[in-house]
Amino acid sequence: GQSLxxxxxxxxVEGAIVQIxxxxxxxxxxxxxxxxxxxxxxxxxxxxNGLDGLEETGRFSSFxxxxxxxxxxxxQELQMKDxxxxxxxxxxxxxxxxxxxxxxxxxxxxxx
Amino acid sequence: EPEVxxxxxxxxxxxxxxxxxxxxxxxxHLYFYWYRQILGQKVEFLVSFYNNEISEKSEIFDDQFSVExxxxxxxxxxxxxTKLEDSAMYFCASTDREASVSPLHFGNGTRxxxx
Numbered sequence: 001g002q003s004l005x006x007x008x009x010x011x012x013v014e015g016a017i018v019q020i021x022x023x024x025x026x027x028x029x030x031x032x033x034x035x036x037x038x039x040x041x042x043x044x045x046x047x048x049n050g051l052d053g054l055e056e057t058g059r060f061s062s063f064x065x066x067x068x069x070x071x072x073x074x075x076q077e078l079q080m081k082d083x084x085x086x087x088x089x090x091x092x093x094x095x096x097x098x099x100x101x102x103x104x105x106x107x108x109x110x111x112x
Numbered sequence: 113e114p115e116v117x118x119x120x121x122x123x124x125x126x127x128x129x130x131x132x133x134x135x136x137x138x139x140x141h142l143y144f145y146w147y148r149q150i151l152g153q154k155v156e157f158l159v160s161f162y163n164n165e166i167s168e169k170s171e172i173f174d175d176q177f178s179v180e181x182x183x184x185x186x187x188x189x190x191x192x193x194t195k196l197e198d199s200a201m202y203f204c205a206s207t208d209r210e211a212s213v214s215p216l217h218f219g220n221g222t223r224x225x226x227x
Contacts, residue, residue, distance in 0.1 A: 031213065035155075042203060043155060045215035087155060096167035098210050102147075102155040 002026040004103035006088050011109040012078055020073045020106045022088030032064050032071045033089040033100065043087060043102075046073070075108070083110045114138040116219035118204050124225045125194055133189045133222045135204030144187045145205040145216065146179065148172070155203065161187065162210070194226045 004024045012018040022032065031050035035043040047055050049064035049071060061074040075082055085105040092099060117136045125131050137144050146158040159169040161179055178190045187206075191198055201221045207214040 033215065035216075037155075042218040042220050043216070044218070048213050048215065050213055094168055097143075097160065097162065098214075099157060099160060099168050100145075100216055101157055104154040 002090055002092060002101045004088055004090060004101070006086075006103045006106045008104070009107040009109065011111065013111050014078055014080060016078050017074065017076045018078060018108065020075075020086050020088075020108070022071050022073075022103060024069050024071075024088070024090050024103075026090050026092050026101070028092040028094060029066070029069075029090060030093055030098065031091045032062070033091060034060075034062050034073045035087045035089060035102070036084050037087065037105070038084045046086075048091075078110050080110050080112065083108055114140075114217075116204055116206055116217050118202075118219035118222050120222060121220065122223045122225070124227065127196060127226055128193050130190065130192050131194055131224065133191075133202050133204075133224070135187045135189075135219055136185050137187055137204065137206035138208070138217055139185070141206035141208045141217070143167075143207045143210055143214075144179075144181070145207075146189045147203045147205060147218075148200040149203065149221075150200045158189075191224075194224075196226050199224055199226045 006022045033048045034046040037043045047062040054063045059076045064071040087105045088103045119134045144161045149155045159173045160167045203221045204219045205216040
């Protein structure tokens with residue numbers, strides 16, 4: 001089966017940097033994605049890592065180490081609007097095709 | 113920017129009743145998915161659908177559930193004989209291709225409340 005582990009919540013102050021870690025166990029692994037979800041909203045795609053290394057998109061960066069089955073999302077220059085839940089998600093290939101499985105989510109609280 | 117749209121936004125039903133949740137995926141997308149999220153919990157995969165058939169389903173997606181693409185634009189999830197534990201937010205998602213990098217585009221969800 002597939003499993004993902006990420007911290008349940010993280011608190012940081014405005015302007016700071018925060019890192020949300022994710023470890024996974026899965027067969028047929030293709031890549032790791034990150035999604036953001038505000039309360040009452042839909043998950044929205046942030047980033048994808050298929051290969052080892054760092055991907056940067058503005059204030060957000062994501063890292064993957066396939067050998068360690070580990071990745072993280074790095075949020076810089078935190079803003080109040082970044083308060084949300086962040087889900088890591090494994091993209092893997094089963095018998096019927098690709099499937100995306102989500103972790104339990106990390107709730108980020110940004111304080112002034 | 114094109115969106116996935118879901119209706120209704122909130123559905124209240126009595127236990128034992130059937131409900132149909134509707135989704136209109138992004139028009140050029142070919143791969144469709146249903147996920148559910150019980151309040152405060154993770155987003156759980158239910159089913160994926162391509163070329164008018166189910167390609168993958170989870171253990172949650174039992175005989176109580178079915179999906180259909182009745183025409184060229186709608187994608188529906190039917191829940192027969194609803195149970196209290198079916199109360200959740202149901203998200204529809206679509207992707208344009210079955211590549212590992214394709215992000216899921218989610219609709220805003222239907223909140224299903226079973227009383």
